[in-house]
Amino acid sequence: MRFRFASAPIDAAAGRRELLDGAAGGYVSFEGWVRDHNEGLAVSRLEYEAFQELAVKEGDRIVNEALARFPIKRALCVHRVGDLSIGEMAVWVGVCAVHRGEAFDACRYIIDEVKHRVPIWKKEHYRNGDSGWVNCEACAAAPVHSHDPRHSHG
């Protein structure tokens, strides 16, 4: 399985160890962190929820696409679920390849596709006491589609 969920803090060092490969000359990783603000609001914490059965299938498809599309050796993605604090790692992607260029490209491909396709939802809790599901509340408020790139639909 090349995509999995973690309900406890992600162990990036363990993920990196799984990618060790004598034929690889470069390793690239990406960490997504919980940020203390979004769209002008101060964020206090996040909740991630996933439809895990489909999410692991779709996540695995994405990593396999990266392995087919780029000449890389190995790749892995781990995503958190549950309650996260500011600064915690929400997602980790690691890729190794013979050369660095392909590792950067494949890592970028995986994180971009995961954000748009995998059934994971993020609820932001704000310092002002409000909360909201990211990408859902804007839809509800403005059902006529804008083309705001923040307003992504999977």
Next chain:
Amino acid sequence: MQLKVHYYALLREQAGRSEETIETAAATASELFGELHARYGFSLARDQLKVAVNSEFREWGHPLRAGDAVVFIPPVAGG
């Protein structure tokens, strides 16, 4: 026929449950969403969602069969 519906995120909160078994005559995923949208007053419209049947993405016209597990998928926000 009987179907299982699972709810996530905003739809879970608006339905007030994470899953239910329902009796329906809906022939397609689209018809089922119409029934549930009317029942729960979801703030999201069908065109803003995707649908999965038995844990695979499907088209809205996908025919439903007894025992299927249906999930309506709000706009995602991983990462």
